Amino acid sequence: MARIIDGRKIAKEINESLKTKVEDFIKKNKLTPKLAVIIVGEDPASLFYVKMIAKSCERASIDFEKHSLSGKTSEKELLKLIDNLNEDKKVSGIIVQVPLPGHINQERIQEAVNPSKDVDCFNPINMGRLALGKPEFLPCTPYAVYELMKRENIVVEGKHTVIVGRSNIVGRPMALILLQKKQYANATLTVCHSRTNDLNHFTRQADILIAAVGKAEIIKPDMVKEGAVIIDVGTNEVEGKLVGDVAYEEVLDKVSVITPVPGGIGPITNVMLMQNTLKAAEKLVN
DSSP, X not given: OOEEOOHHHHHHHHHHXXXXXXXXXXXXXXXXXXXXXXXXXXXXXXXXXXXXXXXXXXXXXXXXXXXXXXXXXXXXXXHHHHHHHHHOTTOOEEEEOSSOOTTSOHHHHHHHSOGGGXXXXXSHHHHHHHHTTOOSSOOHHHHHHHHHHHHTTOOOTXXXXXXXXXXXXTHHHHHHHHTSSSTTOOOEEEEEOTTOSSHHHHHTTOSEEEEOSOOTTOXXXXXXXXXXXXXXXXXXXXXXXXXXXXXXXXXXXXOSEEOOSSSSHHHHHHHHHHHHHHHHHHHHHO
């Protein structure tokens, strides 16, 4: 039977330590770290995620500032708001929630966020730094995976790690983090995606399998190596229920370690966002 990793417990442990650091920062600098979140339109998933961010900020003693804009907001208006937040010395971190309405160029918006306040790590400058192994910030979800592996002492070095998914949010930056020359990295890596022929061939070789493709329960037992470590990053809604990219119940008896959905990577991701916000605040005062 697999060891099931409790992401909520890990998130709570990290947050307790983080809250102490935030309170020490406030005492020392007479300034509270602040995260500004911009949401354009009323995408239900985005609205839900922003609520979760607000709760995470409250738990970490970080100020939260929400900017809700109409779906008809022009790109020029959005860029002006970002520019104002970039200049605001009380704002430590900025998030522009995606997806954005079709008339707004997402790449242009992400490039507009000051790299020193880009706590989501979407600005190309920050992605470039990550690619060079000198990151300003780590993208929150891959950061959560890395932190989980570190805390659970999952040895990556010398292991064949297979990532299923190549998005700029998870798969691509996850590969860059695991390729770094540091503990809990140094991975021997394969990245698979929607155009990979014979996906099973690669996943069955994985000592560590990271599923981040966004397709409900696409990873079946016959695709998994006996005793593998499974990190399920996927979040999919099926008949009103959240499930991951891995057929969780079906693989339990075959793998050694697994993260559930919900309750695995998700709770840790939000705490990593708080970590990045504190780091951004520290850089602003130094």
